Amino acid sequence: MRICIDCDDAAVRLKKIIFDHLKGKNIDITDLNYSEGRENALYPEIGYNLAKKIQSGEYDRGICICGTGLGMAMIVNKVEGVYAGTCHDVFSAQRLVKSNNAQVITMGERVIGPELAKTVIDAWLESEFAGGGSAPKVAQMHELEKESFHGR
Numbered sequence: 001m002r003i004c005i006d007c008d009d010a011a012v013r014l015k016k017i018i019f020d021h022l023k024g025k026n027i028d029i030t031d032l033n034y035s036e037g038r039e040n041a042l043y044p045e046i047g048y049n050l051a052k053k054i055q056s057g058e059y060d061r062g063i064c065i066c067g068t069g070l071g072m073a074m075i076v077n078k079v080e081g082v083y084a085g086t087c088h089d090v091f092s093a094q095r096l097v098k099s100n101n102a103q104v105i106t107m108g109e110r111v112i113g114p115e116l117a118k119t120v121i122d123a124w125l126e127s128e129f130a131g132g133g134s135a136p137k138v139a140q141m142h143e144l145e146k147e148s149f150h151g152r
Helices: 012-024 043-055 070-076 090-098 114-126 132-150
Strands: 003-007 029-031 061-066 084-086 104-108
Touching: 003 012, 003 043, 012 029, 012 061, 012 114, 043 061, 043 070, 043 104, 061 070, 070 084, 070 104, 090 114, 104 114
Parallel strands: 003 029, 003 061, 061 104, 084 104
Antiparallel strands: none
16 A cells, blocks of 8 residues: 655644654655645645545555644545545544545644554554445445536
């Protein structure tokens, strides 16, 4: 699994902690570091950049971090075929993948502590889409997304 991570200026510390944690587990992770060399890069362009890399298939999953995780989730969900949710607990992180087949997790450095963040990320990475009763819901989400992006 190829994973990418990025953040805005409100979450540099937590991004480094998670990046180092996953590298220490020999997980294939890339820090996109979109802000480097760009003056005043804001979370919408940072999250959008990450989502486009998921959409293209360059990465399988992504981690976006800002102050709350909310803004990142909103922008990632604007990219067709890419799904994100903000998670600050293990159960939500698991369900994000198991029930919703989302590729991107977002979190907020101002909301979650570093040790819990590592635990949440581990649970998210260990999760796989379960299908079952969730499959029709995810399929319907894809169909409604097509309508929203392309009309009928």
